[in-house]
Amino acid sequence: MAAIRVEQVNERYGLDDPLPVQFVNYWKRTIQWDLGESYLTGRSVNDILKDKAKNSIRLGIWAIIIEIIVGISVGVYSAIRRYSLIDKASTVTTAVASAIPVFVLGYILQYAFAVYPNKQGWPDWMRLRTSNIGPPGSGDGTWFLFFIPTGEQWRYLLLPAITLDSVSTALAARMTRGSMLEVLNADFMRTARAKGLDERHIVTRHGLRNAMLPVVTLIGIDFGTTIGAAVLTETVFSWPGLGSTIASAVSDRDLPVILGLTLVVVLVYSIVNLLVDVSYAWFDPRVRLGGGAK
Amino acid sequence: MGDSMTTSPRNGPGTGEVLLSVQGLVAGFDTDAGRVQAVDDLSFDIHRGEVFSVVGESGSGKSVTAMTIMGLLPTLKVSAGQILWHGRDLLDLPDEEMRAVRGNQIAMVFQDPLTAFNPVHTIGRQIGEAGRIHRGLSKKQARLEAIDKLGLVGIPEPHKRADMYPHEFSGGMRQRAKAAMAIMNDPDLLIADEPTTALDVTVQAQVLEVLVAIKDEIDSAIMLITHDLGVVAGLSDRVMVMYAGRQAELAGVNDLFYRTHHPYTLGLLASLPSLVGSDDEPLVPIPGSPPSLVHRPSGCPFHPRCASAEDPGRCASEVPQLRIVATDHLAACHFAEEVASGDRDPRTVDRGAEA
Amino acid sequence: MSAEPSSGAAGSPSDLRDFWRRFRANRLAVLGLAFMVALVVVAVLAPQIAPYGEAERSSVFRGPPSWDHPFGTDGIGRDVFSRVVLGSRVSLKIGALATAISLIIGVGFGGLAGFFGGWVDGLVMRITDIFLAIPYIVLAVAIASVFGRSQNAIIVVLGLTGWLAIARIVRSSFLSLKELEYVEAARALGFSNSRIMFKHILPNALQPIIVYGTIAVGVTILSEAALSFLGVGPQDPTPAWGLMIADGKGSLSNAPHLVLFPGLAISLTILSLQMIGDGLRDALDPKLR
Numbered sequence: 001m002a003a004i005r006v007e008q009v010n011e012r013y014g015l016d017d018p019l020p021v022q023f024v025n026y027w028k029r030t031i032q033w034d035l036g037e038s039y040l041t042g043r044s045v046n047d048i049l050k051d052k053a054k055n056s057i058r059l060g061i062w063a064i065i066i067e068i069i070v071g072i073s074v075g076v077y078s079a080i081r082r083y084s085l086i087d088k089a090s091t092v093t094t095a096v097a098s099a100i101p102v103f104v105l106g107y108i109l110q111y112a113f114a115v116y117p118n119k120q121g122w123p124d125w126m127r128l129r130t131s132n133i134g135p136p137g138s139g140d141g142t143w144f145l146f147f148i149p150t151g152e153q154w155r156y157l158l159l160p161a162i163t164l165d166s167v168s169t170a171l172a173a174r175m176t177r178g179s180m181l182e183v184l185n186a187d188f189m190r191t192a193r194a195k196g197l198d199e200r201h202i203v204t205r206h207g208l209r210n211a212m213l214p215v216v217t218l219i220g221i222d223f224g225t226t227i228g229a230a231v232l233t234e235t236v237f238s239w240p241g242l243g244s245t246i247a248s249a250v251s252d253r254d255l256p257v258i259l260g261l262t263l264v265v266v267l268v269y270s271i272v273n274l275l276v277d278v279s280y281a282w283f284d285p286r287v288r289l290g291g292g293a294k
Numbered sequence: 295m296g297d298s299m300t301t302s303p304r305n306g307p308g309t310g311e312v313l314l315s316v317q318g319l320v321a322g323f324d325t326d327a328g329r330v331q332a333v334d335d336l337s338f339d340i341h342r343g344e345v346f347s348v349v350g351e352s353g354s355g356k357s358v359t360a361m362t363i364m365g366l367l368p369t370l371k372v373s374a375g376q377i378l379w380h381g382r383d384l385l386d387l388p389d390e391e392m393r394a395v396r397g398n399q400i401a402m403v404f405q406d407p408l409t410a411f412n413p414v415h416t417i418g419r420q421i422g423e424a425g426r427i428h429r430g431l432s433k434k435q436a437r438l439e440a441i442d443k444l445g446l447v448g449i450p451e452p453h454k455r456a457d458m459y460p461h462e463f464s465g466g467m468r469q470r471a472k473a474a475m476a477i478m479n480d481p482d483l484l485i486a487d488e489p490t491t492a493l494d495v496t497v498q499a500q501v502l503e504v505l506v507a508i509k510d511e512i513d514s515a516i517m518l519i520t521h522d523l524g525v526v527a528g529l530s531d532r533v534m535v536m537y538a539g540r541q542a543e544l545a546g547v548n549d550l551f552y553r554t555h556h557p558y559t560l561g562l563l564a565s566l567p568s569l570v571g572s573d574d575e576p577l578v579p580i581p582g583s584p585p586s587l588v589h590r591p592s593g594c595p596f597h598p599r600c601a602s603a604e605d606p607g608r609c610a611s612e613v614p615q616l617r618i619v620a621t622d623h624l625a626a627c628h629f630a631e632e633v634a635s636g637d638r639d640p641r642t643v644d645r646g647a648e649a
Numbered sequence: 650m651s652a653e654p655s656s657g658a659a660g661s662p663s664d665l666r667d668f669w670r671r672f673r674a675n676r677l678a679v680l681g682l683a684f685m686v687a688l689v690v691v692a693v694l695a696p697q698i699a700p701y702g703e704a705e706r707s708s709v710f711r712g713p714p715s716w717d718h719p720f721g722t723d724g725i726g727r728d729v730f731s732r733v734v735l736g737s738r739v740s741l742k743i744g745a746l747a748t749a750i751s752l753i754i755g756v757g758f759g760g761l762a763g764f765f766g767g768w769v770d771g772l773v774m775r776i777t778d779i780f781l782a783i784p785y786i787v788l789a790v791a792i793a794s795v796f797g798r799s800q801n802a803i804i805v806v807l808g809l810t811g812w813l814a815i816a817r818i819v820r821s822s823f824l825s826l827k828e829l830e831y832v833e834a835a836r837a838l839g840f841s842n843s844r845i846m847f848k849h850i851l852p853n854a855l856q857p858i859i860v861y862g863t864i865a866v867g868v869t870i871l872s873e874a875a876l877s878f879l880g881v882g883p884q885d886p887t888p889a890w891g892l893m894i895a896d897g898k899g900s901l902s903n904a905p906h907l908v909l910f911p912g913l914a915i916s917l918t919i920l921s922l923q924m925i926g927d928g929l930r931d932a933l934d935p936k937l938r
Contacts, residue, residue, distance in 0.1 A: 095677075100913055224781070258791060
């Protein structure tokens with residue numbers, strides 16, 4: 001009985017073929033964008049991808065928005081008002097934020113904003129949600145323009161988004177501060193002062209764009225960290241995205257799902273890094289492609 | 295000439311309207327090792343139309359003086375003195391009014407032209423910026439004027455160059471562009487801090503000529519800061535030699551070169567190749583190195599390196615004050631007259647012995 | 650980083666005193682060092698300190714912190730304090746050994762690439778590019794799901810994935826150091842390549858390696874916790890901190906201490922290592938301030 005079953009399985013997945021043949025077959029299918037099907041559910045990986053990717057993208061967009069807005073503005077402010085109270089506070093906060101593991105932070109936030117208010121019997125509007133992407137039965141309709149939450153939706157999004165980008169935001173703030181401090185001491189800033197510019201213009205016109213160069217690289221490199229954090233965050237908040245799917249596939253040993261989704265993630269990651277390289281040219285005319293005079 | 299000495303007799307000779315008058319400036323920095331006196335009891339005037347050179351080794355306080363006039367040293371502590379600009383003390387000016395002076399009435403050409411430009415903006419935009427903030431020019435007007443200024447400093451095809459980035463310029467062109475940036479608002483005073491150090495010799499000469507030509511064109515004055523006495527010879531009107539934050543000598547350029555009253559100036563001249571004196575005269579470097587500003591020597595700051603010093607004696611114990619040693623000629627040496635007459639010049643004695 | 654041959658690498662007593670004086674000036678780094686020293690002592694004496702065994706059960710399930718159980722008990726009645734104390738051994742062992750593997754691979758590859766340049770450099774850099782093109786956690790998860798779930802497997806996985814940054818840092822120091830005159834001199838004296846690399850260049854490249862190595866231990870411990878949390882690390886009843894959090898996540902509302910204490914242990918350990926790393930960097934290379 002068991003032997004027959006093994007035979008069926010082997011035949012279905014081509015496990016009888018010699019290893020090199022299996023390998024070639026795998027890549028043949030993959031190049032045609034057939035990522036196979038889940039050992040566990042039999043569902044095609046392409047289907048799973050279509051289903052889960054959009055949720056990951058939504059979460060990722062918000063993480064990057066928060067990273068850029070909060071991280072960069074905190075970093076710039078810390079650099080300009082060096083040694084101020086806010087600078088010191090943000091230095092400590094960023095150090096702590098980059099040391100707390102994503103999943104620990106996730107549970108701390110869950111406890112503070114959902115479990116504790118619930119225990120205290122606070123009114124429902126004061127509690128945030130900690131599980132799933134939205135109210136039961138809510139479809140894609142609760143998203144405006146694909147990624148902007150409406151109604152109840154934001155209460156589901158807030159905690160995962162903050163958790164996901166805690167580390168990146170801390171890194172971005174620290175990096176911006178450092179690079180801004182360096183730029184503030186550059187010779188061309190002295191030139192700008194010698195021209196009689198006031199400090200606000202010196203910072204906005206001459207400082208920011210130069211200071212953004214290393215930060216742009218960071219955001220690119222850091223996208224890998226964000227992906228890693230997404231695996232953990234989505235697991236903590238049962239957010240039905242690629243990360244939590246990969247994590248559960250790993251504990252289920254569902255190899256086609258692991259392979260297929262990882263491949264997609266790596267592709268996206270490479271494309272993002274390419275975009276970062278290209279955006280560099282806008283920030284820094286020295287690396288502009290084909291650079292010379294026009 | 296004497297009628298032009300409008301402030302104190304210590305300020306030396308000069309002609310024309312007094313633009314800038316520095317009086318008794320004492321300033322320094324607080325460090326872990328204590329207060330470092332970068333500039334000590336400095337007084338001089340700069341007149342419209344002249345090229346006023348400040349010469350000294352690094353650490354002599356010449357750059358600090360320039361930066362103080364511009365108000366660009368936030369950590370500097372001024373403990374005494376005034377910097378009068380058209381009669382107003384720049385040191386007392388509120389930030390906003392000081393900004394209106396900077397880049398408008400007084401402009402500066404910095405040492406390193408590569409790092410002095412912002413790499414992410416075009417040259418034209420950076421030159422025009424001073425016009426936009428001080429005179430409210432539109433972007434278009436500012437660009438047109440920037441092109442004019444680029445042409446004025448001798449950059450070919452300025453309308454094309456204006457849209458290029460700093461890294462697309464050569465070193466000499468960048469230095470010219472720096473000059474163009476400084477004259478955007480026709481300033482009354484151009485401060486040039488070692489404007490040619492990074493350039494090769496032929497380009498140096500061109501850039502300096504351009505600076506002087508611009509000065510005449512817009513009827514301003516130049517304060518030229520350099521460590522190289524050779525650079526100042528051809529184009530200065532007056533020269534101030536600084537040592538360890540103090541004035542050593544201040545005189546018209548010919549007086550300074552040919553009727554030298556300070557051993558340090560003599561030393562600088564001796565280390566110059568074939569500018570004065572005969573060709574077979576050997577180059578003589580000044581022995582030793584400039585003193586630390588934290589642990590100043592007692593008496594005359596130059597005495598440990600001075601071949602003519604009386605040590606032990608006056609030179610080691612008493613700080614020589616800057617005084618009039620001849621008409622329109624100031625020097626800070628106890629034995630200025632003997633130095634000038636050759637009585638205390640060891641080289642003269644040596645040469646005499648050889649001959 | 651500094652390319653100055655004389656600074657930092659030397660070990661004369663006055664250098665060490667000087668170094669310690671600068672390190673001490675950074676209070677956070679000293680605090681971090683104190684915590685790490687305490688943690689190492691706890692790890693060494695863990696069996697003596699822990700009042701209960703790692704799998705020893707009591708009759709109290711998910712009990713709150715009390716005199717008997719200062720950190721409470723978990724879902725099957727085990728003492729959380731004892732498990733956190735014993736878990737320090739797991740974390741430190743994995744962190745130290747995996748970082749050691751990363752350092753050996755990273756210094757080896759980075760050193761070869763930087764010293765020989767040319768195609769060796771190209772090859773090593775392409776390898777790191779490829780590895781870097783895969784997000785770290787995803788890579789570790791994928792490898793771990795193949796290698797199995799023992800502690801040793803995790804050490805190998807983290808060691809094999811953690812060397813990329815080290816290799817790049819070592820490469821760039823070697824690149825600049827090999828141009829220096831004393832290396833030229835060693836070449837002129839006919840020293841072998843390996844002697845030049847290990848005796849003349851490596852000691853001067855140590856500063857960044859020490860600084861990054863310290864931080865890397867923290868990163869490794871963090872990754873170990875993440876892998877354990879995802880269920881691809883050591884298995885129950887091993888008291889791995891990440892695993893304890895995963896076990897406790899279901900009872901967040903009635904027993905938050907199950908997540909809090911192991912979480913605190915991980916966070917403080919990583920924070921301490923980061924602060925030590927910062928302190929080392931400042932103390933080794935004052936120019937970087």
